Amino acid sequence: MAIGVSDALASAAGTAPALATASLPVWLTVAGRVWAVPVASVRTIAEAGPVTPLPIVVPWVDGIASVNDSPVVCVDLVGALGLGSESSSVSGAGRRGRVVVVVATVVGDVALRVDDARWAREDSAPVLELADLLPWCGGFRVVGRVESAAPSVCAPQVAERSLLRVSQEGGGELALRLDRLDRIERAEPVAPLPDSSAWLVAVGGGLLPGRTLSERGDGARGLAGHAVVLRGDAPGERAALLVDRAIGVERCPPDALFAVRHPDGGGSVWWRRADAPPLRVVDPGPLFGWSPADDAATESAAATLTTRDSGGGQPRWLVVEREGVAVAIPLALVAQVTSGGAGRGADEAAGAADRVRLAGPGRWRRHPLRVDRVNALDGGAAAWRSVQGAPPVVAALFDAARFDATTGRWTFRLKDDSVDHAPRGLPWPVRRLLVAAWRDWVDAGWRDGSDPVPASTTMSHPDFAPKPSVIAKT
Numbered sequence: 453m454a455i456g457v458s459d460a461l462a463s464a465a466g467t468a469p470a471l472a473t474a475s476l477p478v479w480l481t482v483a484g485r486v487w488a489v490p491v492a493s494v495r496t497i498a499e500a501g502p503v504t505p506l507p508i509v510v511p512w513v514d515g516i517a518s519v520n521d522s523p524v525v526c527v528d529l530v531g532a533l534g535l536g537s538e539s540s541s542v543s544g545a546g547r548r549g550r551v552v553v554v555v556a557t558v559v560g561d562v563a564l565r566v567d568d569a570r571w572a573r574e575d576s577a578p579v580l581e582l583a584d585l586l587p588w589c590g591g592f593r594v595v596g597r598v599e600s601a602a603p604s605v606c607a608p609q610v611a612e613r614s615l616l617r618v619s620q621e622g623g624g625e626l627a628l629r630l631d632r633l634d635r636i637e638r639a640e641p642v643a644p645l646p647d648s649s650a651w652l653v654a655v656g657g658g659l660l661p662g663r664t665l666s667e668r669g670d671g672a673r674g675l676a677g678h679a680v681v682l683r684g685d686a687p688g689e690r691a692a693l694l695v696d697r698a699i700g701v702e703r704c705p706p707d708a709l710f711a712v713r714h715p716d717g718g719g720s721v722w723w724r725r726a727d728a729p730p731l732r733v734v735d736p737g738p739l740f741g742w743s744p745a746d747d748a749a750t751e752s753a754a755a756t757l758t759t760r761d762s763g764g765g766q767p768r769w770l771v772v773e774r775e776g777v778a779v780a781i782p783l784a785l786v787a788q789v790t791s792g793g794a795g796r797g798a799d800e801a802a803g804a805a806d807r808v809r810l811a812g813p814g815r816w817r818r819h820p821l822r823v824d825r826v827n828a829l830d831g832g833a834a835a836w837r838s839v840q841g842a843p844p845v846v847a848a849l850f851d852a853a854r855f856d857a858t859t860g861r862w863t864f865r866l867k868d869d870s871v872d873h874a875p876r877g878l879p880w881p882v883r884r885l886l887v888a889a890w891r892d893w894v895d896a897g898w899r900d901g902s903d904p905v906p907a908s909t910t911m912s913h914p915d916f917a918p919k920p921s922v923i924a925k926t
Contacts (some may be wrong), residue, residue: 453653453774460521461675469745470675474829475737476491476492476571476572476573477489477491477575477577477579478490478491478494478497478553478569478570478571478572478573479568479569479570479571479572480529480553480564480566480568480569480580481488481566481567481568481569482530482533482535482549482566482567483530483533483567484536484567484614485533485535485582486576486577486578487553487577487578487579488572488575488578488595489564489579489580489582490551490592491571491597492594492867493555493556493557493592493593493594493595494553494554494555494556494595495555495556495561495595495703495816496519496520496554496700496702496703497551497552497554497555497569497700497701497882498519498551498552498554498700498701498702499550499551499552499699499703500517500549500551500552500565501517501518501552502517502861503515503516503517503526504516504517504523504862505777505859506525506777506846506855506864507774507777507779507850507864508845508846508849509841509844510845510846511531511532512527512528512529512531512532512586513525513526513527513528513843513917514526514527514565514638516839516853517552517563517860518565518855518862519552519554519726520702520703520704521725521726521727521837521855522837522840522856523837523838523839523853523855524561524562524839524840524841525561525562525563525839525840525842525843525846526552526562526565526587527559527562527563527565528549528565529549529564529565529566530549532585532586532626533585533920548566549565549566549567550568550800551565551566551567551568552564552565552566552568553566553569553607555582555588555592555623555775556592556593556594556595557592557593557619557622557841557875558589558590558591558593559574559588559589559841559842559843560838560841560842561840561841562586562589562623562840562841563670563841569900570736572757573715574605577602577685578667578785580718585695588843589841589907595642603743611627612860613626613703613704613706613709614630614701614702614703614704615627615629615630615700615701615702615723616628616629616630616633616680616700616701616702616703616705616863616906617699617700617702617731617773618678618680618695618696618697618698618699619663619694619695619696619699620665620695621664621696621702622678625731626706626731626733626734627731627732627734628680628734628736628834629703629733629734629735629736630694631735631737631746631756632682632683632684632736632737632742632746633680633682633683633888634681634682634690635656635681636676636678636679636680636681636698637655637679638655638656638677638678638679639653639654639655639662639678639679639692639694640653640654640758641653641654641662641856642654642659646660649662649663650662651663653692653694655679655681655692656681660679660681660690660691660692661691661692662679662692662693662694663691663692663694663739663740664694664695664793665691665693665695665734665739667750668759669713672771675734677694677695677696677697678694678695678696678697678698678746679692679694679695680693680694680695680736682736682737682740684740685742685743686894693736693739702905704723705734708723708725709721709722709723709724709733710722710724720732720733720757720876721733721800726835726855727855728826728858736748740770745799758868767782768782768783769782769783769865770783770786770789770808770826771822771823771826771863772806772808772823772827772828773823773825773826773827773828774822774823774824774825775824776861777863777864778827778856778859778861778862778863778864778865779850779863779864780808780863780864780865780868781866782866784811784866784868785810785811785866785868786809786810786811787809787811788808788809788820789806789807789809789826790806790807790808790809790820791806806823806824806825806826807820807822807823807834808823808824808826808891809821809822811881835854836852836853836854836865837852837853837854837855838851838852839851839852839853839864848867849866849868850864850865850866851865852864852865853865
């Protein structure tokens with residue numbers, strides 16, 4: 453039987469509480485082959501979503517994915533491992549991986565797009581040599597129990613919480629606490645329990661009492677889905693919470709949780725999300741008569757990085773668009789904006805691109821940038837977020853990104869000093885690559901041949917190519 457995305461996420465989520473202590477790796481399936489990655493470096497496993505292309509082409513980097521409301525560089529392992537032809541025969545031509553596994557690297561978190569991800573039962577698969585495959589990321593980094601700034605002496609240290617996002621019958625979603633999570637399996641209803649709205653369900657070859665989040669006795673219809681198997685108060689006690697689908701384990705910052713007091717005296721806890729409706733957070737223990745979870749027992753995670761300049765105010769950036777990628781240029785860098793039809797005849801003006809000339813001296817600013825559209829002046833009302841795992845050629849020019857809920861894409865922010873100062877701190881081969889990448893944004897009609905390398909260098913530089921040993925292993 454084919455294994456769907458939800459099953460892969462269920463397998464991964466099932467052992468999430470043991471993330472910090474497990475010794476076995478995580479298995480990644482790519483084009484029918486399996487590689488192992490250290491569990492201590494795995495941040496999140498989630499269903500693959502839309503990806504925003506980078507302003508600069510970097511081999512095997514799909515772009516920026518939104519993971520827990522943060523921009524993370526997404527890498528296509530099929531291309532990086534040289535398995536494009538095998539992927540077409542295994543998964544269908546042009547098909548991308550359906551799961552992203554976010555791993556901690558030296559340069560930050562990187563999302564690996566794969567076909568499947570599961571907790572290993574044994575240590576038998578070859579290890580994914582990420583440092584050889586993607587030299588710019590520096591290889592895997594072990595995630596500590598808590599990765600956050602040192603707390604104030606008068607304030608307790610609060611880590612982020614891991615929550616399991618599930619969907620219910622009828623399409624609604626909510627988030628479950630993981631304190632009691634044992635595993636996630638497929639569920640099949642067997643028989644209703646006497647004098648109860650609960651059911652006896654078949655889960656992983658055994659039988660368990662199971663119930664839905666509501667107490668309505670709707671019969672067996674809608675019970676066949678995922679069983680979130682929970683640990684009870686007594687040793688060995690297990691029960692199944694029946695949901696339509698287990699979507700994935702996600703990180704929730706502590707300041708994103710808020711309590712609501714109901715008019716009738718009850719209450720509930722909610723997760724405030726930046727670019728989506730809030731989700732109700734449910735502690736499943738009391739649904740089975742067990743004691744509530746201990747609020748102090750939370751899983752640790754890396755804090756989401758939010759850059760400065762997140763408030764509103766006067767316009768500070770000019771947002772331009774090229775080939776569907778939006779870039780915010782600081783107004784201090786903008787010297788002139790020219791319409792594509794300015795100073796041209798009717799035939800030349802048709803389809804001509806707008807140009808933005810940057811201010812200041814230096815050969816980086818000699819030529820105007822060619823853009824498809826000048827969108828608007830931007831005051832930065834929404835928060836800019838640091839881009840996780842950005843390759844050097846991207847990090848040298850862009851320091852942050854911001855999600856646009858209207859277009860469903862990320863807007864990249866150009867650094868104030870990127871076009872003059874940042875390249876000086878990079879190795880010469882990477883600087884050459886940066887020149888080539890930036891040149892691709894320069895209008896071809898305005899070039900004078902002074903740039904030292906062709907744009908094709910972006911696809912061939914050894915710093916961004918896998919080492920021969922990696923290709924040989926595949």
